[in-house]
Amino acid sequence: MAPLKSMEKEYPLIDSHFQSFCASHAIFSLEDFLLYDLHALIASADNHSSSITFKQGIDQLLSVIDTQLPPLMNGLQLLEDAECNKRLLPTGFKGIDALLGGGLRAGQLTELVGPSSSGKTQACLTSASTVAKNGGSVIYFDTGNSFSPQRIAHLVGQTSGYVIGNQAEPGPLQKVMERIICYSVFDIYQMFDVLQQLKINLKSKIVEPDRRVQLLIVDSISSLITPILGGSGPQGHALMISAGYLLKKLADEHNIAVLVTNHMVAGEGGTSKPALGESWKSVPHIRLLLSREYGSNVCNISTLKHPSVASDRAAKCVLCICDC
Incomplete structure (x- = not known):
């Protein structure tokens, strides 16, 4: 909350x-x-x-x-809402989309967990460009200066079949870039401020129908939350749970797919585990683990948590790397 x-x-x-x-x-x-x-x-x-x-x-x-307090809904109403409003948004990665049954689901919070250089940011950028290319608006929270408009342009150029810098057809790239709204957010309070304003705008219908937000990305949520978890006081934990609650509430009420990234930390016995601890573990609807094969652009994805898919299902995808 x-x-x-x-x-x-x-x-x-x-x-x-x-x-x-x-x-x-x-x-x-x-x-x-x-x-x-x-x-x-x-x-x-x-x-x-x-x-x-x-x-x-x-x-x-x-x-x-x-x-x-949300309105009470019976099982039939929930089913109708899921079929009519909770659409699937392709990420641009066949492997990830296959694991998710078609893509990121509106109304749910999906978390990408992985070590540094595993492909989390690339997955966020590709998802943003894919959703924007298909006509949806994207809110992108950049917490570490990792958002790259050049990489977005490269992705759009690849998938649209024209070369970056070709002035003959500037339309597709311009439309995609206009649909991605990036905020540089460096602490949890900034994120709350932007989310509260977004919540007000969505409720008041300020957002135009043809620019309706379909995807909200936080890359990375752990960068915002980890600094406030130190010490023995309850404030950091409460803020973490509040952040998860607000993201899920926006997702559900406004049929937005939420995608967040989380880094890995050292666990018992030297094994790595997702950051933010056991309390955060229950927040995402879906958790995917990303790892990159050494010396290649091949990324392995497996399910850590999914409401309708067995854990430990795995797939592969190839990262699009550009020198931008």
Whole structure:
């Protein structure tokens, strides 16, 4: 759920003064608020000189939670929603699409896990260019200056059958590049700010129908979350869960496919394991493990988690590498 800091612009009662009051009770997000004893919090507000405004802030948080409760749907409605709205978006990699049954599914969060240079960013760039080439808009969160418009242009040039720099046909490349909106995001709070604004825009129908967001990419989610997980306090963990909750909520409510990347860290016995720990493990709907064969552009993909596919299914794909 959302951190209180990210809610201030949309809800003026959740100002810095109220946030400080909540922080004194180790409440930094809506999740923390839900877990706290409401009666004890109100009693604490009563003993404060700003009791009226603090209780108004508490009421504001309760109303926000009420609006975020999803409508109840029966099995038939869920099936109809899946068939009508939860489309599949091809990634541009036959191996990955085969494992996923056709591509990234709208309404779900898919995670690519792998060591450095395993092909995670290349998979993100290829997915972005493929979705944009097919007419969908893409939101791309670049956390490490790895987004390369030149590589996107190279991918589009390869698949469109014309050479980069050929001014005779600038149309396809221009349309693809215009459909990919890249944000340089270097901390979790920046990401929350952009996601909250995107949420507001989608709810208010500011986004034009022909530029509807179909894919949201975070490359990489672990770069944003790892720095806040240090120490023994609960804030980092709460922010991590809030990030996952917000991404999944956007995916489900607006039929967006979400793709995030995660790096590997050393585990017990010297083996590698996905970063962010066991708590994050339950967040993605789908987890794919990527590894690159030494000295080649061949990438191995296997399923670590999938709601409808057996684990350890594997496939191969070839990375498109360009000197850009």
